[in-house]
Amino acid sequence: MTRTGGWLLVAGALALPLWLPSPYHLHVAIMAGIFGVLAMSLNLLLGYTGQLSLGHAAFFGIGAYTSALLTLKLDWSFWPALAAAVAVAGAAGFVIGRLALKLRGAYFVLVTISFAGVISLVSVNWIELTNGPLGLPGVPAPELGPWSLRTKTAYYYLVLAAVGLSYLVCRRLVRSRIGRALVALRENEPLAESVGVDVTHYLVLAAVVSAAMAGLGGSLYAHYTRFVSPEVFLFTYTVTMVIMVVAGGKGTLAGPLVGAVLFTALPEALRAAASWQWQMLAYGVLLVLLVFFLPRGIVPRLGVALRRPEPVTPTARR
Amino acid sequence: MLAVRDLAVRFGGVTALESVSFDVRPRSITSVIGPNGAGKTTAFNAITGYLRPTGGRITYDGVALTGLRPSAIARRGIVRTFQKTSVFPGLSVEDNVLTGLHLRGTAGVLAVLAGRRRLVAEERALSAEAATIIDFVGLDHRRREAASALPYGEQRLVELAVALAASPRVLLLDEPGAGMTGSEKTVVSGLIRRVREQGVTVLLVEHDMRMVMGISDTVIVLNGGRVIAEGAPAAIQAHPDVIRAYLGASADSS
Numbered sequence: 214m215t216r217t218g219g220w221l222l223v224a225g226a227l228a229l230p231l232w233l234p235s236p237y238h239l240h241v242a243i244m245a246g247i248f249g250v251l252a253m254s255l256n257l258l259l260g261y262t263g264q265l266s267l268g269h270a271a272f273f274g275i276g277a278y279t280s281a282l283l284t285l286k287l288d289w290s291f292w293p294a295l296a297a298a299v300a301v302a303g304a305a306g307f308v309i310g311r312l313a314l315k316l317r318g319a320y321f322v323l324v325t326i327s328f329a330g331v332i333s334l335v336s337v338n339w340i341e342l343t344n345g346p347l348g349l350p351g352v353p354a355p356e357l358g359p360w361s362l363r364t365k366t367a368y369y370y371l372v373l374a375a376v377g378l379s380y381l382v383c384r385r386l387v388r389s390r391i392g393r394a395l396v397a398l399r400e401n402e403p404l405a406e407s408v409g410v411d412v413t414h415y416l417v418l419a420a421v422v423s424a425a426m427a428g429l430g431g432s433l434y435a436h437y438t439r440f441v442s443p444e445v446f447l448f449t450y451t452v453t454m455v456i457m458v459v460a461g462g463k464g465t466l467a468g469p470l471v472g473a474v475l476f477t478a479l480p481e482a483l484r485a486a487a488s489w490q491w492q493m494l495a496y497g498v499l500l501v502l503l504v505f506f507l508p509r510g511i512v513p514r515l516g517v518a519l520r521r522p523e524p525v526t527p528t529a530r531r
Numbered sequence: 532m533l534a535v536r537d538l539a540v541r542f543g544g545v546t547a548l549e550s551v552s553f554d555v556r557p558r559s560i561t562s563v564i565g566p567n568g569a570g571k572t573t574a575f576n577a578i579t580g581y582l583r584p585t586g587g588r589i590t591y592d593g594v595a596l597t598g599l600r601p602s603a604i605a606r607r608g609i610v611r612t613f614q615k616t617s618v619f620p621g622l623s624v625e626d627n628v629l630t631g632l633h634l635r636g637t638a639g640v641l642a643v644l645a646g647r648r649r650l651v652a653e654e655r656a657l658s659a660e661a662a663t664i665i666d667f668v669g670l671d672h673r674r675r676e677a678a679s680a681l682p683y684g685e686q687r688l689v690e691l692a693v694a695l696a697a698s699p700r701v702l703l704l705d706e707p708g709a710g711m712t713g714s715e716k717t718v719v720s721g722l723i724r725r726v727r728e729q730g731v732t733v734l735l736v737e738h739d740m741r742m743v744m745g746i747s748d749t750v751i752v753l754n755g756g757r758v759i760a761e762g763a764p765a766a767i768q769a770h771p772d773v774i775r776a777y778l779g780a781s782a783d784s785s
Contacts, residue, residue, distance in 0.1 A: 382644060385643050385644055385646055386640075386643060386644070389636075389638055389643040389650065389654075390632075390633060390636035390638055390657075391638070391640060391643055393626070393629055393630045393633065394630070394633055396619070396622065396626075396630070397619060397630045397633070400619035400620060400621055400622060401617060401618070401619050401620070403581065403601075403613070403617065404613070404617045404618070404619065404693065405619075405630070405633075406581075406600070406601040406602045406605070407579065407601055407605055407610060407611050407612075407613075407694070407697070408605055408610065408630065408631045408633055408634070408693060408694070408696065408697040409602050409605035409606050409633050409634040409697055410602055410630075410633050411600075411602045411603075412600075412602065418640060422640075
């Protein structure tokens with residue numbers, strides 16, 4: 214992506230609420246933003262470090278519950294609760310990262326799935342704390358100084374800021390020696406070790422940053438829908454994130470965002486166009502076609518088409 | 532000095548190394564030779580931390596390396612290459628070498644996230660360093676190409692460049708000439724000599740006897756998990772035990 218193109222996109226995103234005809238469209242944009250944060254978070258692990266976390270919804274849910282519980286039960290205001298959601302999810306990422314150290318590939322996937330399963334069970338059964346399957350209603354809307362961010366337009370900008378921040382974090386990491394170390398682990402772990410890349414340190418680091426970012430998405434989700442239930446741990450959320458990352462282009466900076474926008478908007482567009490049974494069928498067929506024709510994802514393909522390949526590799530300034 | 536003492540490695544009932552001791556003198560080129568299965572690569576894996584020895588001690592300048600992780604051993608200046616070609620396949624030659632420069636960078640997470648200005652200077656210095664190393668192995672014309680797209684001989688040079696980027700004090704090369712053409716081997720031999728001239732100690736495993744005898748100061752012969760001979764190339768070539776190990780039992784004992 215050229216620099217001008219990037220700034221045009223930012224300007225477009227800032228002006229988006231002016232063009233969108235209804236609050237419903239703004240709602241779709243907000244959800245796309247939240248999923249954008251989640252997809253970028255998963256991409257750090259899946260795309261750059263090469264480890265598939267199929268329990269990513271756990272970090273999302275932990276963020277959502279942390280934020281909801283702190284504001285509801287301890288009357289914290291939104292901002293410290295948001296920070297706590299990021300920290301608690303990051304701590305969970307640390308635990309998973311340490312546990313999964315000896316595990317790679319399929320075993321890592323199993324650990325993450327089990328982790329999400331356990332956390333989900335806790336949320337259902339620890340009724341005194343989480344209100345069980347009934348969930349926690351009445352999560353307060355955020356406030357910024359004297360203003361409430363209750364309106365969809367205000368919330369859109371809050372989410373947009375989070376997307377921007379997450380993107381910046383990913384970009385800075387990926388284009389530094391830290392990003393090179395992560396990619397080295399993905400490409401050839403024994404060789405990475407032989408030149409001094411500390412596997413423990415960098416796997417845990419990737420897990421912590423990724424989980425913390427998912428926690429950010431969770432908190433934003435909780436204060437937007439104003440309701441948190443064990444549904445936040447649904448496997449569907451994880452699968453959606455994986456689809457977004459893979460379809461958009463894993464291991465690219467823009468890929469997860471493109472995937473998030475596409476796969477948030479697509480089901481909504483299909484809903485308008487067809488009845489329920491046909492929606493899912495069309496979604497499935499489109500997904501298969503996408504994976505079949507663009508196996509590396511949309512963004513790398515676009516890069517080739519524009520003869521400016523987005524480097525899958527993290528090199529600073531060319 | 533790299534010192535190996537009574538190194539033993541057993542895999543279940545199989546004894547790969549029985550009791551191997553040798554020293555690698557600073558700034559020397561030392562070769563480890565021996566028939567297939569003699570334990571050469573096993574010794575490399577044990578020295579560089581990829582394998583925990585069953586017994587024995589490995590020290591560098593008196594400091595024990597045994598039990599350290601490979602990355603910690605690399606940090607102490609002992610860097611290896613692998614028998615099977617081992618590069619970062621999806622990355623360009625330049626990024627391969629930049630990754631090899633990992634330990635030269637200092638940027639931590641917080642500095643990176645804060646976008647410190649001095650990081651720009653550091654990245655620039657690393658890029659310049661990478662260019663020098665790529666130039667040294669003669670892959671300047673391949674800088675932007677993916678390592679996996681290079682012909683075999685050049686991939687082995689990328690591997691060498693990555694190892695050199697980790698600024699080794701002792702460089703362990705596992706069959707650097709394997710699968711190369713004669714002229715490529717000459718190039719590699721020349722590079723190994725130049726690396727040594729820069730003050731790096733080189734320890735290599737190699738099957739090509741012409742290459743081994745041409746560049747080594749000392750040759751160590753392994754057979755059946757033990758050292759059967761050690762000395763200057765000429766002495767090794769004439770050593771009766773070595774001849775027997777390579778050519779099988781002598782005629783009179785059959």
